[in-house]
Amino acid sequence: MRSFNSLTVLCTIAFSFTSAAPLSSRQSSAVSGVVNEVNGLLGEVPGTSAVEKLLGDFGLRQLPNIADPEAIISEVTGLVSDLGVRQLPNIADPEAIITEVTGLVSDLGVRSTPASVAVVFTQVFTTLTPYVEKLQFINAQNATVADITPVVAQIKTTLTGAVTQIQQLKGQPASVILAGVNGATSISVADLAKILAADLCAIITEVTGLVSDLGVRSTPASVAVVFTQVFTTLTPYVEKLQFINAQNATVADITPVVAQIKTTLTGAVTQIQQLKGQPASVILAGVNGATSISVADLAKILAADLCILFTAVGAVLKVVSTDAHAAVASLLVEVATVIGTLLQAVCAVVTGLAAAVLPLLTTSVQTVIKDLGVSVLVAVLGITA
Numbered sequence: 001m002r003s004f005n006s007l008t009v010l011c012t013i014a015f016s017f018t019s020a021a022p023l024s025s026r027q028s029s030a031v032s033g034v035v036n037e038v039n040g041l042l043g044e045v046p047g048t049s050a051v052e053k054l055l056g057d058f059g060l061r062q063l064p065n066i067a068d069p070e071a072i073i074s075e076v077t078g079l080v081s082d083l084g085v086r087q088l089p090n091i092a093d094p095e096a097i098i099t100e101v102t103g104l105v106s107d108l109g110v111r112s113t114p115a116s117v118a119v120v121f122t123q124v125f126t127t128l129t130p131y132v133e134k135l136q137f138i139n140a141q142n143a144t145v146a147d148i149t150p151v152v153a154q155i156k157t158t159l160t161g162a163v164t165q166i167q168q169l170k171g172q173p174a175s176v177i178l179a180g181v182n183g184a185t186s187i188s189v190a191d192l193a194k195i196l197a198a199d200l201c202a203i204i205t206e207v208t209g210l211v212s213d214l215g216v217r218s219t220p221a222s223v224a225v226v227f228t229q230v231f232t233t234l235t236p237y238v239e240k241l242q243f244i245n246a247q248n249a250t251v252a253d254i255t256p257v258v259a260q261i262k263t264t265l266t267g268a269v270t271q272i273q274q275l276k277g278q279p280a281s282v283i284l285a286g287v288n289g290a291t292s293i294s295v296a297d298l299a300k301i302l303a304a305d306l307c308i309l310f311t312a313v314g315a316v317l318k319v320v321s322t323d324a325h326a327a328v329a330s331l332l333v334e335v336a337t338v339i340g341t342l343l344q345a346v347c348a349v350v351t352g353l354a355a356a357v358l359p360l361l362t363t364s365v366q367t368v369i370k371d372l373g374v375s376v377l378v379a380v381l382g383i384t385a
Contacts, residue, residue, distance in 0.1 A: 114168040116179035118187060118195055124162040131155050220274040222285035223346055224293060224301055230268040231305040237261050241312035249320040251327045258331045265338040272345040283349050295352050302346070302353070303360030309339070314368040333372050340377030347380055358382055 134151050169177050178186045237260045275283050284292045313332050320328045347354045358381050
């Protein structure tokens with residue numbers, strides 16, 4: 001016995017889509033058989049076609065040529081064909097068309113209720129698998145922003161979609177929220193927790209492995225590590241200062257260099273401040289992170305970096321023209337001020353460091369520092385007139 005409700009579904013879907021190929025491209029004779037079958041099931045009503053009766057009974061929206069049932073069936077079969085989802089086994093059999101359209105709805109992921117938590121997580125982490133695998137193969141050579149950004153973007157997009165799906169479960173009964181992956185039977189909270197934990201562990205394991213491979217620390221970087229990394233970053237900018245001459249010793253040329261130096265040094269201040277309250281084994285850890293170094297050895301690292309930087313600053317002050325001297329000197333004072341703030345932060349966590357650094361600074365470097373007149377830097381190093 002064919003279902004009246006199934007025919008309703010058929011016509012509803014037909015009138016929900018307005019873009020399909022013209023009727024001439026369909027098999028009109030076979031379609032006519034479907035129309036006759038529909039009319040036979042519903043019964044003719046004087047002055048009203050079977051389709052019009054069906055539309056009137058169920059309040060379906062009207063489209064052009066509503067009295068042409070062949071066009072309606074044509075739209076359904078054309079939709080199925082155009083989407084390439086299924087092959088219709090027998091277009092003359094309305095039951096077969098209803099089955100195929102119902103299957104189409106299923107294939108397109110139409111749901112009467114939201115997906116359960118278990119289904120969402122299973123689908124999401126299946127989608128994430130190739131991106132998690134990409135994290136597995138990240139190493140020190142390809143651990144760049146360019147390589148990792150698209151992976152992170154895909155993971156974020158997928159997880160954001162999952163958030164939307166989970167939010168749709170609000171107010172749903174437990175039978176929906178806790179439905180199993182097969183959608184048939186509910187699972188316990190404990191079983192759901194196992195699914196979530198397994199998925200989360202997969203990502204956390206890969207991220208932890210990545211962190212380990214790249215030497216990322218769970219504790220703050222030591223003073224030696226911070227200074228080594230910072231002055232490695234600063235090298236190209238310090239070199240630009242070294243090659244400044246009378247022609248390009250201008251505010252326009254020096255400003256972007258100073259801006260980069262200040263930004264890098266300001267980041268170092270933040271890193272050093274994170275060492276407050278850490279044990280000496282962390283604060284004085286060597287560059288390799290394994291063994292601690294003495295305050296004297298740390299002083300050598302800092303003094304060498306300061307000498308390189310202020311030697312370059314002194315070179316600029318020597319070649320800058322009289323007209324530009326004040327403006328350029330003002331820019332270099334900004335650099336010295338950030339250096340002073342950085343050394344203050346370092347000396348706050350390493351007792352006796354300033355006293356150990358000062359003797360290692362060359363006379364010329366001390367002179368440049370005094371000429372710049374940055375009180376915080378002069379004070380922290382203990383430089384006298």
